[in-house]
Amino acid sequence: MTEFESFAVELAAVAAEAALPWFRVDCETEDKGGGRGFDPVTRADRDAEAAIRRRIAERYPHHGVVGEEYGEDRPEAEHVWVLDPVDGTRAFVAGLPLWTTLIALREAGRPRVGVIAQPYLDEIFLGGPSGAVLIARGRTAPIRTRACESLNHAVIATTDPDIFTGSELGAWTQVRAAARLARLGCDAYAYAMLAAGRIDLVAETSLKPWDWSALVPVIEAAGGEVSNWRGETPDDTGQILAVGDAAIRDQALVTLRRAAL
CATH class of the missing domain: 3.30.540.10 (Fructose-1,6-Bisphosphatase, subunit A, domain 1)
Structure with a gap:
């Protein structure tokens, strides 16, 4: 250490x-x-x-x-x-x-x-x-993220769908419809579970730097990825996508990019 x-x-x-x-x-x-x-x-x-x-x-x-x-x-x-x-x-x-x-x-x-x-x-x-x-x-x-090659097999999370705007909510709803299971209300604990290999994807919006900065080293060191909804480095848009397996990242971004800031 x-x-x-x-x-x-x-x-x-x-x-x-x-x-x-x-x-x-x-x-x-x-x-x-x-x-x-x-x-x-x-x-x-x-x-x-x-x-x-x-x-x-x-x-x-x-x-x-x-x-x-x-x-x-x-x-x-x-x-x-x-x-x-x-x-x-x-x-x-x-x-x-x-x-x-x-x-x-x-x-x-x-x-x-x-x-x-x-x-x-x-x-x-x-x-x-x-x-x-x-x-x-x-x-x-x-700890290590787990393999998940298809969004259809993924366990996903967000804190509350109410955080999303109209277009963001539509994008989240499509991702949720494709996923195996969705859990709500976990805040940053969902990202911890992603790093530990229990959750496969977390998508959120309106996050401040203090909301997402700590997540990046934990998830990346565990083998996952964190980006904005354009698939780029997290930034001031506050839109965050975290995945344990890069295979489902692009699958989710097909939908999320349409609402990206």
Whole structure:
């Protein structure tokens, strides 16, 4: 495990210590939706990101940070940590253990190390130069995406079809109709399951860099691919397609490209 991979795991533990005390208890919650539907933020979100930022400042004061709750600090630095302290805050509020902490290290603009952590389940999915592993309940084991040569055999996921616009929804509906099974409501935990070989495809839209940056190193190190809906490197469009097997990537893109931004 490299120095930065080890530090990413340390940051996941720091976030867990801050967030877990607020899970399944009465937790201070605000609506930041601004009239566009309920978009919660909790004390757990803020406490966890603040704790991560403090640890980064102590260890690597020259590194930049981009986080959902507290914005940007030196985003043009060579090394930038990209943080979503509680991805899936709706699940957190509902007491469902499908929320995650997302931590990525971006080097020269590209995510190189990623962590998808679910502290209530004691799971850390880590991806980077050393490969992809699951650290859970005192054990570390390599993870790998699984083979899936046809979309007709695929298990697919998205957080909620309501996130899609008209044309996007049409594209998702066609992909879903072709797939063997679709699961909803997993947020970033679906990408962890893709890296672990349980899900074959995840498609989403309107994602911010802190939503997708950590996913890229984990999935790529596990043998999968992450792109936008044009089949290119993920970007500010927020449209993300992740696959465990490249064979189904082009099958899905036939439909998704029609709604690509």
